[in-house]
Amino acid sequence: GKNEDKKKSWSLSDFDLGRPLGKGKFGNVYLAREKESHYVVALKVLFKSQILDSEIEHQVRREVEIQCRLRHPNILRMYGYFHDEKRIYLILEYAKHGSMYKLLKERERFDEKTVAIYIRDLTKALVYCHAKKVIHRDIKPENLLIGHNWELKIADFGWSVHSPSSRRMTLCGTLDYLSPEMIEGKPHNYAVDIWSLGVLCYELLVGLPPFDAKDSHQTYRKIRYVIIKYPDFISEKAKDLMGKLLVINPEQRLPLINVLQHPWITENAPEGAQPPAFNPEQK
Numbered sequence: 001g002k003n004e005d006k007k008k009s010w011s012l013s014d015f016d017l018g019r020p021l022g023k024g025k026f027g028n029v030y031l032a033r034e035k036e037s038h039y040v041v042a043l044k045v046l047f048k049s050q051i052l053d054s055e056i057e058h059q060v061r062r063e064v065e066i067q068c069r070l071r072h073p074n075i076l077r078m079y080g081y082f083h084d085e086k087r088i089y090l091i092l093e094y095a096k097h098g099s100m101y102k103l104l105k106e107r108e109r110f111d112e113k114t115v116a117i118y119i120r121d122l123t124k125a126l127v128y129c130h131a132k133k134v135i136h137r138d139i140k141p142e143n144l145l146i147g148h149n150w151e152l153k154i155a156d157f158g159w160s161v162h163s164p165s166s167r168r169m170t171l172c173g174t175l176d177y178l179s180p181e182m183i184e185g186k187p188h189n190y191a192v193d194i195w196s197l198g199v200l201c202y203e204l205l206v207g208l209p210p211f212d213a214k215d216s217h218q219t220y221r222k223i224r225y226v227i228i229k230y231p232d233f234i235s236e237k238a239k240d241l242m243g244k245l246l247v248i249n250p251e252q253r254l255p256l257i258n259v260l261q262h263p264w265i266t267e268n269a270p271e272g273a274q275p276p277a278f279n280p281e282q283k
């Protein structure tokens, strides 16, 4: 609630710790419950030593200051943070159904109506971020979580920055979602999130990212020349939208606000349509 997460400074003794939810390079995320209210959260524990060694302190600071300020149903909340001599603790919203990455692996791919709903909600969250001068820069299934109403939530703002930015990228993790301008280390802006929205739409519909290749050099080439093959089960309208997002020139990409008016979205994800519930037994 409003007042308790405002008044006090938190400490580890305020929480009962549960099972680990995920392991990251700089620390793990645990299920946790605030003792007084029994409110369930995800506690992201980062080791100061690792952060200082990797000189990403400014990145963590930015993740905190950005995510604490963002309030949107499709953005994972950060309620607060605290630290002790060895660790930093981020108090995050708990997303009951885990990561989009896991759900996609389990279901192989989603139908067009489901993907259109996820893309509609993600677009609304990105419009909100961009209005606050925040670009996420790392939209991919691993960084999307699923809430208790099966709604999509953008998480892990570790890579977000204030636009415009030309920060050198240490290319850790997949190349699949990088835009041509980021790969070439050119200055980039909000339009990188529009590109990755197109990559995500393809991956949720097909089950593989559009520039998937046997090695990173091939992926690099496919991205730079936007070499994409659409399977024949993809509708013309879906192809039309992706074709307007996956454009080399950032200025020519479809603005996010127009994504919400694209016929593939308005016909498959009308206002009020909610994401489907994927029960584990439903295979």
Ligand SMILES: Cc1nn(C)cc1-c1nc2c(-c3cnn(Cc4ccccc4)c3)c(Cl)cnc2[nH]1
Residues within 6 Å of the ligand: 021, 022, 023, 024, 025, 026, 027, 028, 029, 042, 044, 092, 093, 094, 095, 096, 097, 098, 099, 145, 155, 156
């Ligand atoms: C996993 C999982 N399975 N189920 C059923 C729910 C979840 C769940 N996970 C989360 C998680 C969560 C977990 N890992 N990660 C990735 C990670 C881990 C360590 C450092 C950086 C990033 C996020 C969160 Cl933040 C917030 N809510 C979560 N919910």
